[in-house]
Amino acid sequence: MRATAVLIPLLIASSALAQQPSPVMEYASVLTGLRVRHKTGVIEFEEPNHALATVFLPSNTPVVAVITKKGSNTPLAQQAFGVSQASGAFNRISRRGALAQYAAKAPGDYTVHYLAGRQIMSSIDFTIEAEKNDDLFQPKTHYYVKGPWDTWAYMYAPLPDSGNTQPEFRMWVHKRSFADAPGADQYDIELVLNGDVVGVASTGFNSTKEVQQLRFAWNHPESKGGRAMSVKDLTGTNGTYFVVAKKNGAPFGVWPFEVKDGQPKLHARQANAFQPRANYIVPRVSGITDSAPGMVVFMERLTPSQAKAAMASASSSASTADIDPARWVWMPRSIDPNRGFQFNVTNVETRTDTGFAVGEDMVVFGTGFPNGVKYMLAGDTQPREIPAGETFSSKVFCVCGRKIVLTKRNRVFVFDTQSEQMVEIAEDDISLYNPSKAQINSDGYLVATVNKALTVKDRTIVKVIDVSGDQPVIIPIKNANYTDADVTSIGVDSENGGIIVSSRSKKLVAAAKIAPLADQYLYDVSEYRGVASFPIVIERDDVTYVDEDWNVRRLDLTTKSPKAITQQKIARSSDGFWVRKGRLVTFSSEGKVGSRLPAVLSDSSDAPQAAPGTGTDIPGTSAKLGLGGSAAIALDKTVFLAGTAGDSIGTGERLQILGDDQWQPILGTNGKPVWGSEVVTSMGFMALKVRNADGKTVIGYATYGQRIDMTDVNRATDNGKVKTMPTTQSTPSVPRTEPKTTSLNEIDKAFIEAMLESESDIIAAYTTAFGEDVAKQKLLEGWKATLKNSDKTHLLDELKKRSKSFKN
Secondary structure: OOOOOOHHHHHHOOOOOHHHHHHEOOHHHHHHOEHHHHHHHHEEEOOOOEEEEOOOOOOOOOEEEEEOOOOOOOEEEEEEEEEEOOOOEEEEEOOOOOOOOEEEOOOOEEEEEEOOOOOOEEEEEEEEEEEOOOEEEEEOEEEEEEEEHHEEEEEHHHHOOOOOOOOOOEEEEEEOOOOOOOOOEEEEEEEOOOEEHHHHHHOOOOOOOEEEEEEEEEEHHHOOOOOOOOOOHHHOEEEEEEEEEOOOOOOEEEEEEEEOEEEEEHHHHHHOOOOOOOHOOOOOOOOOOOOOEEEEEEEEOOHHHHHHHHHHHHHOOOOOOOOOOOOOOOOOOOOOOOOEEEEEEEEEEEOOOEEEEOOEEEEEEOOOOEEEEEEOOOOOOEEEEOOOOOEOOOOOOEOOOEEEEEEOOOOOEEEEEEOOOOOOOOOOOEEEEEOOOOOOEEEOOEEEEEEEEOOOOOOOEEEEEOOOOOOEEEEEEEEOOOOOHHHHEEEEEEOEEEEEEEOOOOOEEEEEEEOEEOOOOEEOOOOOOOOOOOOEEEOOOEEEOOOOOOOOOEEEEOOOOEEEOOOOOOOOOOEEEEEEEEEEEEEEOOOOOEEEEEEEEEOOOOOOOOOOOOEEEOOOOOOOOOOEEEEEOOOOOOOEEEOOOOOOOOOOEOOEEEEOOEEEEEEEEEEOOOOOEEEEEEEOOOEEEEOOOOOOOEEEEEEEEOOOOOOOOEEEEEHHOOOOOOOOOOOOOOOOOOOOOOOHHHHHHHHHHHHHOOEEEHHHHHHHHHOHHOOOHHHHHHHHHHHHHOOOHHHHHHHHHHHHHOOO
16 A cells, blocks of 8 residues: 655654653564464455554644654554543553554565654564475465564563462464464473572464464462462572473573562663664563553573573572582591490480481480480480470481481571570471371481472472571472372482482482582382382492382482392381381391391392392391391491381390391390391491389490591491400490309309390291201301300300200
8 A cells, every 4th residue: 555755754763752761662562463363465454353562652643653663764554543541540442443564575674653743653574485386386475573572572460460370371373384283283381490490381272363462470380389470489489580481392592680679680682771762672461452551571582502501591590509418428437446345224215216327426216106306425414405395296316417407397407516596497398298108308418308380489399408508408309200298108318429319100210419409300119019109229220119019129320220129028017117228127027026127248249139038148147036027237347237126125135236247235234135127327326225223124235346448438347247356245244254264153044044034036937947857957056156255165064954945
């Protein structure tokens, strides 16, 4: 159509009104309305059933749009608009009279200027391209538009904003080639912060070759609790966010924006003073052209190379302040390696139904149920108080060297026993999903936690707390394809910086390196009899867990093959298994005596699937040795064995130690075996719950020297075997036995009585396990080993005389 010459000078003029802001077009409405019909090349200014809006338009000012070739002042077409009554700063405009059209049969670069009277409000540059099909019988030409639709997208939040409204992401798309598939294109959107997906949106579809705006409402990922995302959620964490779009599963576009001090940072073109004014983008939408007035933050699309570099940089710059892997490993370097073994039974009471853990010459224990925690150091005769210790869970706590990690419902606290300082971790940083021993686990100075996605501000389920410094450091691990409710158990390896998660419901094991927002690698164990509700342990690339057939399995993370290393089902009445430094102790119900279970030891870190009996059966040598229900493996591979946890500690639940491949009893000052359960150990320190003469549950502990070269915690002396240790308390009150005499002293008498006390039970157990012909021989061998290790071989004849078994 023909344009009047009077428009030419208007396109050159650009002035600002003095009394109010310069009028501009609402940019989002312009991009949604401006289109090129792909079959005809006709340029239109309004999408059908869609309106345009102006901002700060003076009263009674006419509005017109003019099309020119880019860089030219010669109008090709113009469209006059009628202006509706103002709604605040906005006016709705729609075409006046017939629709002005211009068929851009000549591909090229164009500009649309929107004018308020004689002033340019906004200018849009775009390109029209033509494409011919290759059908000789039905030749066609289609026209496609390129321009700001390919560059711009924006974040929208409705007003008034309480912070609880759901934001949206909006972008423009269209098909623009004969080669495009005839069906609808599928668009999937994610919101990424520091390499972590923090938001997802419902899928969008597009099937037109004209420009179409797609709108995506933000939600939290299912792994972060699902549900609608609020503006507060979106702006709650500072950093550079990336909106990542995929088209039919392939990368499509990345748009960044920044949040600082809880506010989204506007694009430079949205600044009030931005010039030239014709390129200004107002940071609002009117509600005239939308469902509701709103705030908008415009974003420019990155090129693929820019996106890759920017996202990698943002991910690597995730907060690593105060993270020092060299400090994660706890080793008690102050212990004298020549310190002799000394066992002590205290008068400090605890309970059989509470937690129990040790650190560096320190034992932490529950004092009440469900709350109450105290601790004591080696040599103490009275317990030490923890500030408000009576308020913390008596079952769920961890010990890291001389620090105690406490829980109070879903909250976590760190108490330093040396500085006596208590640090409370904010609930929006750490909030335990299920405050249980399975979902908070420690190793060295690291504590692995499973968090409530809906409570913590970043909605990250798995987090590691580094307690090596004065203040705890939180290290979030990127969410994987499971929810907080799906997690069964969690484990951590401080020496090698690894974390492991099991999910019984999902039949998976997930592993990750400990680093801010590290990716988790998922291992599907559905074909390996799943994973049961037992602890899970990680050491380097080896993961030990229990499957749903109650077999212990070891998963090699490098081969991704979970091999069964037991075929005998582990005892359901035990805690399942204990593993450290590749040494594994399990208990089986087969051959049990009462509540006490036979222990099986294996030192193989990659034992193949094997026949029943694989591993080393540990025969007893004296009162119930080799039978128990709880085990403890020290960092130097020292192994202790004791009874199970329960309402009481029964007779026969003996404390034993593995030395020179034989279980040996640990005797009290009276020369009799110690009755105890729930043995725990660290390095050079062991503790257990003991029943004293009054029937009360008290704390017993032992100190001993280090057994390994401290410069390499993986190199144990004597192939990991523990040197023989004395079985009696090493104090002046228990002197060495004199050479054999015709009469027995009181110590020798007590020793023999202890050996004979449960002789019939041992014979019964050996008869069940080995048959009647072997039982006496096994008992004699056990006696010989025990007497040799305690320098009492001269008592063997006396034992034979008093023994019921050998009198026959």
